[in-house]
Amino acid sequence: MTIQWFPGHMAKARREVTEQLKLVDIVFELIDARLPLSSRNPMIDEVINQKPRLLILNKMDLADDKETDRWINYFDSQGIRAVAINSFEGKGLQTVTKAAKEILAPKIERMKKRGIRPGAIRAMIVGIPNVGKSTLINRLAKKNIAKTGNKPGVTKAQQWIKFEKELELLDTPGILWPKFEDQAVGYKLALTGAIKDTVVNMENLAVYGLRFLETNYPDRLQKRYGLTVVGDDIQQIFNHIGEARKVYTVGGEIDYDKVSELIVQDIRSELLGKLTFDFTSEQHIEKADSVTD
Numbered sequence: 001m002t003i004q005w006f007p008g009h010m011a012k013a014r015r016e017v018t019e020q021l022k023l024v025d026i027v028f029e030l031i032d033a034r035l036p037l038s039s040r041n042p043m044i045d046e047v048i049n050q051k052p053r054l055l056i057l058n059k060m061d062l063a064d065d066k067e068t069d070r071w072i073n074y075f076d077s078q079g080i081r082a083v084a085i086n087s088f089e090g091k092g093l094q095t096v097t098k099a100a101k102e103i104l105a106p107k108i109e110r111m112k113k114r115g116i117r118p119g120a121i122r123a124m125i126v127g128i129p130n131v132g133k134s135t136l137i138n139r140l141a142k143k144n145i146a147k148t149g150n151k152p153g154v155t156k157a158q159q160w161i162k163f164e165k166e167l168e169l170l171d172t173p174g175i176l177w178p179k180f181e182d183q184a185v186g187y188k189l190a191l192t193g194a195i196k197d198t199v200v201n202m203e204n205l206a207v208y209g210l211r212f213l214e215t216n217y218p219d220r221l222q223k224r225y226g227l228t229v230v231g232d233d234i235q236q237i238f239n240h241i242g243e244a245r246k247v248y249t250v251g252g253e254i255d256y257d258k259v260s261e262l263i264v265q266d267i268r269s270e271l272l273g274k275l276t277f278d279f280t281s282e283q284h285i286e287k288a289d290s291v292t293d
C-alpha cells in the first residue's frame with residue numbers, strides 16, 4: 001500500500017488512532033526488528049499518551065539476533081516492555097500475550113480489589129506501513145478464528161479477534177506515518193522495503209547500503225563481493241561488482257542501474273545475512289546530543 005503522507009493525512013491518521021485507542025486497554029506498537037529506531041512513528045509517545053504499551057519487534061527472522069537482544073534490553077532500561085516475533089511464521093506469539101497480561105496485571109488487580117470482574121484485555125496494533133500489522137492480525141485470527149462481534153459507538157464497525165482466553169485484538173490496525181526528517185532514515189526504510197523504490201534514487205541507495213555494510217558488517221561485504229573497503233571511487237566498486245556478476249548493457253558496458261538494483265536486492269533478500277540497521281549506540285549519541293543542545 002502506498003500512502004502519501006501530507007499533513008492532512010497525518011492529522012486524519014492520528015485522529016483515527018486516537019478514536020480507536022479509546023476502545024482498548026493496551027497498544028501493541030509494531031516495529032521492524034531491523035529498524036527499532038527508524039520504523040517508529042515520530043509522534044508515537046504523544047499519540048499513545050498514557051495508554052499501556054507493548055513494543056513488538058516484528059520480522060525478527062531478518063534482523064541480527066545480537067542487536068535484537070540489545071534493543072530489547074535497551075527498551076527495558078527505558079521502562080518499555082519489548083518482545084521480538086516473526087509473525088510471518090507465527091513465532092513468538094505467546095510472548096505477546098504473556099507480556100500483555102503482565103503489563104496489565106496491576107490494573108486487573110486493582111479492579112478485582114474494587115469488586116469489578118475484569119473482562120478480556122482489549123488490544124490494538126499500531127505501526128507505520130509495511131511493518132507486518134496485517135500479517136500479525138491474520139496470524140492471530142487464523143489461530144483462533146472466533147470473532148466477538150461489533151462494538152457500537154465508532155463510525156466504522158469494529159471487529160474483535162479473540163486470540164486467547166482473556167485477550168481480544170481490534171481487527172483494524174492503526175496506521176501512522178514514518179519518520180521523514182533524516183535522509184539516513186529514508187535510506188534505511190527503503191533498504192528494508194518499507195518505502196517504495198520510486199521515491200528513492202537506487203544508485204544512492206545502493207551506495208548507502210555498501211557504506212553501511214563497510215562500517216557495520218565488513219565481513220559480509222567481503223564474503224559477498226570480495227571487497228574490504230568501499231572507499232571514494234564508487235565507479236570502480238560498481239565495475240568490480242558488475243564484472244563479477246556479469247551485469248552488462250547490450251553495448252557491453254557495466255549496467256550501473258542493474259548493479260544498483262542487484263545490491264539493494266541482495267540486502268533485502270538476506271543474501272548478505274540477517275542485518276540490523278539501527279544500533280542502540282546511536283540512540284545514546286542522540287540522547288547525548290539533545291542534552292547539550
Ligand SMILES: Nc1nc2c(ncn2[C@@H]2O[C@H](COP(=O)(O)OP(=O)(O)OP(=O)(O)O)[C@@H](O)[C@H]2O)c(=O)[nH]1
Nearest residue numbers: 001058059060086087088129130131132133134135
Ligand atoms: N520475513 C518476515 N516477513 C514478514 C513478517 N511479517 C510480515 N512480513 C512481510 O512484510 C510485508 C508487509 O506485511 P503487512 O502485514 O502487509 O504489513 P502492514 O504493516 O499491514 O502494511 P500496510 O498495510 O502497508 O500498513 C509482507 O510481505 C509480509 O509477508 C515477519 O515476521 N518476517
